[in-house]
Amino acid sequence: MIEANGLTKRYGERLAVDNLTFTVKPGQVTGFLGPNGAGKSTTMRLILGLDAPTSGTVTIDGRPFSKVAYPMREVGALLDAKAIHGGRSAYNHLLCLAQTNNLPKARVGQALELVGLSEVAKKRSRGFSLGMGQRLGIAAALLGDPKVLMFDEPVNGLDPEGILWIRNLMKMLAAEGRTVFVSSHLMSEMENTAEHLIVIGRGRLVADCTVQEFIDANSELTIRVRTPESQRLAALVTAKGGAAAPDGADALRITKLGMTEIGDLAFDNQIRVHELSPIQASLEQAFMELTKDSVEYHAAVPGQPARGAVADAAGVAADVVSGAMQQGGR
Amino acid sequence: MTTNTSALGGLTALPPASGRAGFGGALRSEWTKIRSVRSTMWTLGSATVVTIGISVLGNWGRANHGDATAAQLAHEDLTQRSLFGIILGQLIMVVFGAMAITSEYSTGMIRTSLTAQPRRASVFWSKLLVVSAVAFVVGEVISFVSFLIDSSFWRAKGVDLTLSSPHAMQAVVGGGLYLAGSAILAFGLGAILRHTAGAITSGVGLLFVLTILVNFLPQSWQNHLDKWLPFNSGGQVWSTQHVPGTDLGAWTGFGVFLIYGIVAVALGGYVFRTRDA
Numbered sequence: 001m002i003e004a005n006g007l008t009k010r011y012g013e014r015l016a017v018d019n020l021t022f023t024v025k026p027g028q029v030t031g032f033l034g035p036n037g038a039g040k041s042t043t044m045r046l047i048l049g050l051d052a053p054t055s056g057t058v059t060i061d062g063r064p065f066s067k068v069a070y071p072m073r074e075v076g077a078l079l080d081a082k083a084i085h086g087g088r089s090a091y092n093h094l095l096c097l098a099q100t101n102n103l104p105k106a107r108v109g110q111a112l113e114l115v116g117l118s119e120v121a122k123k124r125s126r127g128f129s130l131g132m133g134q135r136l137g138i139a140a141a142l143l144g145d146p147k148v149l150m151f152d153e154p155v156n157g158l159d160p161e162g163i164l165w166i167r168n169l170m171k172m173l174a175a176e177g178r179t180v181f182v183s184s185h186l187m188s189e190m191e192n193t194a195e196h197l198i199v200i201g202r203g204r205l206v207a208d209c210t211v212q213e214f215i216d217a218n219s220e221l222t223i224r225v226r227t228p229e230s231q232r233l234a235a236l237v238t239a240k241g242g243a244a245a246p247d248g249a250d251a252l253r254i255t256k257l258g259m260t261e262i263g264d265l266a267f268d269n270q271i272r273v274h275e276l277s278p279i280q281a282s283l284e285q286a287f288m289e290l291t292k293d294s295v296e297y298h299a300a301v302p303g304q305p306a307r308g309a310v311a312d313a314a315g316v317a318a319d320v321v322s323g324a325m326q327q328g329g330r
Numbered sequence: 331m332t333t334n335t336s337a338l339g340g341l342t343a344l345p346p347a348s349g350r351a352g353f354g355g356a357l358r359s360e361w362t363k364i365r366s367v368r369s370t371m372w373t374l375g376s377a378t379v380v381t382i383g384i385s386v387l388g389n390w391g392r393a394n395h396g397d398a399t400a401a402q403l404a405h406e407d408l409t410q411r412s413l414f415g416i417i418l419g420q421l422i423m424v425v426f427g428a429m430a431i432t433s434e435y436s437t438g439m440i441r442t443s444l445t446a447q448p449r450r451a452s453v454f455w456s457k458l459l460v461v462s463a464v465a466f467v468v469g470e471v472i473s474f475v476s477f478l479i480d481s482s483f484w485r486a487k488g489v490d491l492t493l494s495s496p497h498a499m500q501a502v503v504g505g506g507l508y509l510a511g512s513a514i515l516a517f518g519l520g521a522i523l524r525h526t527a528g529a530i531t532s533g534v535g536l537l538f539v540l541t542i543l544v545n546f547l548p549q550s551w552q553n554h555l556d557k558w559l560p561f562n563s564g565g566q567v568w569s570t571q572h573v574p575g576t577d578l579g580a581w582t583g584f585g586v587f588l589i590y591g592i593v594a595v596a597l598g599g600y601v602f603r604t605r606d607a
Contacts, residue, residue, distance in 0.1 A: 045441075045606075048444075048445050048448065049444070049448045050441055050444055050445070050606065050607045051606040051607070052604075052606060065448050066448040066449055068448075069347060069349070069350035069351065070347050070350065070351050071351060071445070071446060071447060071448055072351075072446050073344065073347060075445070077445050079441060079445070080438060080441065082438055083437070083438035083439060083440075083441045083442045084437065084438070084439055084442060085363075085367060085433060085434070085437045085439045086437060087367040087368055087369060088363070088366045088367055089366065092362060092363075092366035095362050095366075096359045096360075096362040096363045096366070097359070097442065097443075097446045099355050099358040099359040099362060100351055100355045100356055100359040100443075100446045100447040101351045101355060101446060101447070102351060102354075102355050103344065104342050104344065104345070106342040107341050107342050107344075110340055110341045110342060111341060113340065114338070114340060114341065137442075140442065140446075142337075142338055142341075144344070145338055145341070145344055169337055172336070172337040173337045176336060176337060
């Protein structure tokens with residue numbers, strides 16, 4: 001269990017993490033979601049004591065990480081796949097880590113086997129692809145059979161097979177009762193793996209709930225209607241209190257009105273309807289809604305130029321698009 | 331206990347945890363780290379070849395082509411002369427000492443190291459101990475081999491120079507100590523600066539450039555300053571002759587030299603433990 005209490009980190013003028021309070025519970029995968037630069041990596045560094053918080057505390061099973069008897073048995077973390085000495089072989093990299101915690105030497109080879117790197121065990125990690133680096137980092141995280149696992153953007157650089165592998169691994173680790181805390185800026189990735197979500201924007205906590213609650217609370221149902229008389233229907237929908245936006249030449253996306261109401265409205269006014277379909281609100285949209293709000297909120301803070309907020313919103317949009325594209329590519 | 335359907339199936343079960351991860355494990359880990367990268371072999375290998383090579387070439391040349399008689403030579407500090415490759419060897423030891431710690435930062439390995447062992451004092455002191463021990467052993471090998479080869483040239487010339495000559499043992503052991511001290515100084519600078527080029531530049535600056543720069547000061551200033559410089563103070567421990575008043579004694583000089591290293595290491599240790607990694 002990870003417990004953060006009023007966690008704050010300031011780098012000079014910039015407030016990277018702003019008064020975060022949350023709990024990551026064992027037995028489930030908790031997604032840590034936020035656009036790039038939201039403070040996810042900083043929060044993870046604070047949990048591990050790599051950076052000292054400006055104020056607030058964070059504990060692992062009730063103790064600061066540095067007070068834990070065998071750190072590798074408590075926490076396994078993959079923060080940055082490139083945080084290795086490229087001149088050292090995969091085997092020696094894991095060996096020097098295992099030795100710090102008096103872990104059996106035999107586990108080094110076995111961990112490499114587990115992540116599929118046995119064949120390159122004696123090779124220097126400089127020549128590894130990003131995906132191989134991720135696998136090596138995961139092997140290091142698993143060496144001590146830890147109760148808590150933290151992964152920062154673990155699917156980056158992995159091929160589709162690798163992505164599937166790590167998703168299953170995280171679910172399996174959680175099912176064994178471990179605490180699994182995984183960050184991502186890809187909403188679609190979280191939808192597939194996480195049960196619980198902690199969402200941050202600009203270093204602040206935006207949401208702390210289950211994935212389903214998050215979608216329910218933050219997105220509205222959109223209904224797509226295809227009709228040759230889209231303009232007339234749009235006017236009628238607006239008059240009824242709904243919101244209609246054109247979706248191509250002969251279709252509308254309608255919110256704030258139910259499917260039945262839209263169907264009846266069209267029938268009563270003798271409008272032909274060729275399609276009437278609900279569009280499932282995805283985590284992607286819910287996330288964009290939410291971080292858009294946090295961006296707007298922060299834009300109002302004195303000293304924060306609105307220009308930055310706009311750039312941030314564009315950044316979020318770009319994240320969403322790239323996320324969707326990556327999703328589509330699989 | 332664990333079956334193959336579990337996430338970590340196939341891994342040897344861990345023994346029951348007793349005590350806590352501490353200095354012993356950190357020491358073994360740092361030894362693995364230093365022996366498993368090629369830069370260790372390259373720096374220590376070139377320190378050995380360069381120091382011994384230059385000493386041997388210089389001494390062979392002077393012993394065989396100089397005009398000085400055995401009686402004249404007996405007044406010279408031939409022990410120090412037979413070790414003079416240390417002047418360049420110390421600079422390579424600076425590279426070794428600095429890189430032992432700055433490479434953790436340049437590669438990002440430090441974040442992985444401190445995640446495995448967040449008690450930073452353990453990591454820092456075990457690393458320093460391993461670096462010092464390795465530099466000391468290699469330094470002594472360099473020093474003894476240089477002397478044993480070079481003294482044979484002088485003996486062939488008729489000068490009685492062996493390890494049992496007055497102060498010879500102190501100077502030869504001192505050569506290794508001085509090389510280890512150079513590595514320790516650079517290690518401290520590396521911990522402060524966290525930057526390979528910066529640590530090497532400042533280490534070379536302190537040991538080498540500073541000694542040259544002081545020559546441009548007025549003579550009266552030099553008289554007061556010279557003996558306290560790292561190279562001049564530390565250099566006494568690998569000499570058998572000291573000019574009274576101008577030079578510090580062998581061990582006093584080495585003590586002053588060590589103070590530079592201790593200050594750098596103390597500052598480095600403070601930065602290592604308190605600054606964000």
